[in-house]
Amino acid sequence: MSPSSAPQVLDRPGAAREPADATDPGDLPLIADAAPPATPPAAPRSRLRRVPHPPGRRAHLWFAALVAGALLAAVPGVTGPDDMTGTASDYGLGVAADLALSGDAGVRRSITEAEAQARLGELAASRAARAPKTVLPTQGRLTTCYCMRWGQMHYGLDLAAPLGTPIYAAADGVVLKAGRVSGFGNAVYIQDADGNVHIYGHMRYYDVAAGDIVHAGDQIAKVGNEGYSTGPHLHYEIHRGDMDGRPLDPQDWLAERGVHI
Numbered sequence: 001m002s003p004s005s006a007p008q009v010l011d012r013p014g015a016a017r018e019p020a021d022a023t024d025p026g027d028l029p030l031i032a033d034a035a036p037p038a039t040p041p042a043a044p045r046s047r048l049r050r051v052p053h054p055p056g057r058r059a060h061l062w063f064a065a066l067v068a069g070a071l072l073a074a075v076p077g078v079t080g081p082d083d084m085t086g087t088a089s090d091y092g093l094g095v096a097a098d099l100a101l102s103g104d105a106g107v108r109r110s111i112t113e114a115e116a117q118a119r120l121g122e123l124a125a126s127r128a129a130r131a132p133k134t135v136l137p138t139q140g141r142l143t144t145c146y147c148m149r150w151g152q153m154h155y156g157l158d159l160a161a162p163l164g165t166p167i168y169a170a171a172d173g174v175v176l177k178a179g180r181v182s183g184f185g186n187a188v189y190i191q192d193a194d195g196n197v198h199i200y201g202h203m204r205y206y207d208v209a210a211g212d213i214v215h216a217g218d219q220i221a222k223v224g225n226e227g228y229s230t231g232p233h234l235h236y237e238i239h240r241g242d243m244d245g246r247p248l249d250p251q252d253w254l255a256e257r258g259v260h261i
Contacts, residue, residue: 134257156237185226
């Protein structure tokens with residue numbers, strides 16, 4: 001068969017023919033602009049595909065898009081740290097005030113006044129729990145009890161001790177009187193929280209004055225031999241309610257509070 005009689009391949013409707021020697025990208029149709037074929041095209045004649053290039057008539061649009069994208073990408077670098085700031089809580093470090101100056105999140109820099117007051121309250125309560133409520137007025141030997149002596153009632157305890165032996169407040173209270181008293185030479189009167197009045201007599205030296213607040217175990221005087229006394233000792237009495245109230249047996253009162261002579 002001669003070349004002139006070779007069968008001709010007819011174009012199907014909607015199919016675009018491409019010259020074998022086409023080299024100008026501007027002659028290629030845009031993929032986005034091409035209308036979809038009405039019928040499936042014939043099998044491609046080659047496995048190779050030509051990569052389309054931007055058409056020359058739209059080059060300015062592509063260039064503008066590239067410039068805009070570059071500007072948007074550069075914005076975070078231009079703004080810098082201002083857009084990257086965050087609070088301590090954003091990074092799981094807790095409240096900033098709780099962080100140490102060294103930057104260690106596990107160490108607190110300070111506590112609030114409320115927390116300090118709460119801890120001081122706990123400390124005071126703990127101290128109060130440890131502090132004695134009642135103590136023996138002095139370290140001495142019991143020579144006379146709350147009992148009859150020489151035909152009359154002896155309304156207190158006599159505790160013999162060397163001169164200058166410390167005398168302590170047996171309970172918390174307020175000093176009502178301190179100074180010269182007939183028969184005692186010197187005496188100190190202290191009223192406790194129950195209204196009872198504790199009387200300490202015969203001391204030469206005393207360290208308190210009317211109106212002073214004392215706590216159990218505070219030193220208030222020293223053993224002496226003043227007044228009607230046959231030797232250095234402490235005379236200790238308790239009167240219910242006031243200085244002229246009914247006398248109580250100090251030994252029983254102390255024993256009820258866990259203090260034994």
